[in-house]
Amino acid sequence: MALSGFARAFINHCQGGFPVTEARPFARLADALGTDEGSMLGLVRSLLETGQLSRFGPIYDASRLGGGQTLAALKAPAERFADVAAQVNALPAVAHNYRREHALNMWFVIAAPTPEGVDSALREIGEATGLQVFNFPKQHEFYLGLWLALDEQGVVDTVPVPLAYQPQHAPHALDAVDYRIIGATQAGLPIVEEPLVELGGQLGLAPAEVADRMQSMLDSGAIRRIGAVPNHYRLGLRGNGMTVWDVPDDIAIELGEQVGALDFVSHSYLRPRYPGVWPYNLFAMVHGRGRDEVSAKAERVAAILGPHCRAHDVLFSSEVLKKTGLRLAA
Numbered sequence: 649m650a651l652s653g654f655a656r657a658f659i660n661h662c663q664g665g666f667p668v669t670e671a672r673p674f675a676r677l678a679d680a681l682g683t684d685e686g687s688m689l690g691l692v693r694s695l696l697e698t699g700q701l702s703r704f705g706p707i708y709d710a711s712r713l714g715g716g717q718t719l720a721a722l723k724a725p726a727e728r729f730a731d732v733a734a735q736v737n738a739l740p741a742v743a744h745n746y747r748r749e750h751a752l753n754m755w756f757v758i759a760a761p762t763p764e765g766v767d768s769a770l771r772e773i774g775e776a777t778g779l780q781v782f783n784f785p786k787q788h789e790f791y792l793g794l795w796l797a798l799d800e801q802g803v804v805d806t807v808p809v810p811l812a813y814q815p816q817h818a819p820h821a822l823d824a825v826d827y828r829i830i831g832a833t834q835a836g837l838p839i840v841e842e843p844l845v846e847l848g849g850q851l852g853l854a855p856a857e858v859a860d861r862m863q864s865m866l867d868s869g870a871i872r873r874i875g876a877v878p879n880h881y882r883l884g885l886r887g888n889g890m891t892v893w894d895v896p897d898d899i900a901i902e903l904g905e906q907v908g909a910l911d912f913v914s915h916s917y918l919r920p921r922y923p924g925v926w927p928y929n930l931f932a933m934v935h936g937r938g939r940d941e942v943s944a945k946a947e948r949v950a951a952i953l954g955p956h957c958r959a960h961d962v963l964f965s966s967e968v969l970k971k972t973g974l975r976l977a978a
Contacts, residue, residue, distance in 0.1 A: 651700070651883075656798040657681055658691060659883075663795050664809070664873030666704075669859035672841055685841065692839050695876075702877045702971070703836035706862070712870040713822065713830065716763035719784040719919065719931075720770060721752040722777065729753070735776045737970040741769040747967035748890065752782065752926065754969070755890070782926065788901055788918035790908025794935070796878050796885070804884045806935050808911050809873075820868035825853070826861055833862075837874075880935060881968065887936035888965040891946045892928035894921075894958045900929055906952050907932050912945050927959055939964060 651659070658681060667673045678688040695701040710717040724732040729747075736742055736756055745756035760766045774781045793809035828851055838846040844862075848855040865871040881888075895903050900918055907930065908916035915933035932949055936942040946962050953960075 662875045664875045666875040669863050700882045702879045705837035706874045707872045709872050710759050715761050716766035717759045718766050721755045721782045722779045724754045732777050733969045744971050745969035746965040748963040750963045784919040786917045790904040790916040794914040820864045885935045887938045887942040889934045889942035890963040891932045893930040893960045894927045895930050895956050
């Protein structure tokens, strides 16, 4: 379904910075986009219903919530693939799961309220499937931030997250009330005139307290940003390549910083190797409208790494097996 100019302007403008802590935030957003509050609410609801938005609300940083998160993979036999995918997807801790073109053909993200919960989920998957699960925890983060830009023709690309919407790091100790707010908003905000009034009613809290606590979580980086979370597949970014690189450990961080600074890299991390199975330690996620575009971007990464790259691969996703927002609180 083609997006209207109004929808494109909204997505470009509101992947962060939604003024949820202010009165009538959708009216304020509508003013910025030259429309009215009713039309703004209707657009957001429509984009959610069609799946062009995955959700609308806060994006939480699991590492700042005291929870655990990891990337994991396994080798699912072709004849059992569907059954293994169902077993993996059945766990609420599994947020994303992709089929990728490699011997390790199933890659999934696990998020849990505690690091121990991640370990438990990994064990449970191994026991349920009877397969070895390879854990790839983040050892160093170079960049994390997917922001989409749509041009007048609706052509989509990735750009760096604007500096104004990159997370801050002011001290803030989360308490039980914060976690109740997280639990109520991690799947998205109520799409109503006064979202915090509705949340406050659900939680038995004054709207002003909800606003103050969400602002503190924004200031601390527990919330990365608040706004639209576009579904990049539905919007045309159908090329999804996890580029992986074997670089020397002693300069891996220096090289990773250079790769993470590329304007088309949405996620970049240092992760462990598995000798004899997986030689790569530098991961960089690249999106494009197709595989050729992703491959061309991977060549730019290769040019930066130069002779320091001893081996590399691009693991294209051939099927989205599960994709939900991270669930970090009950």
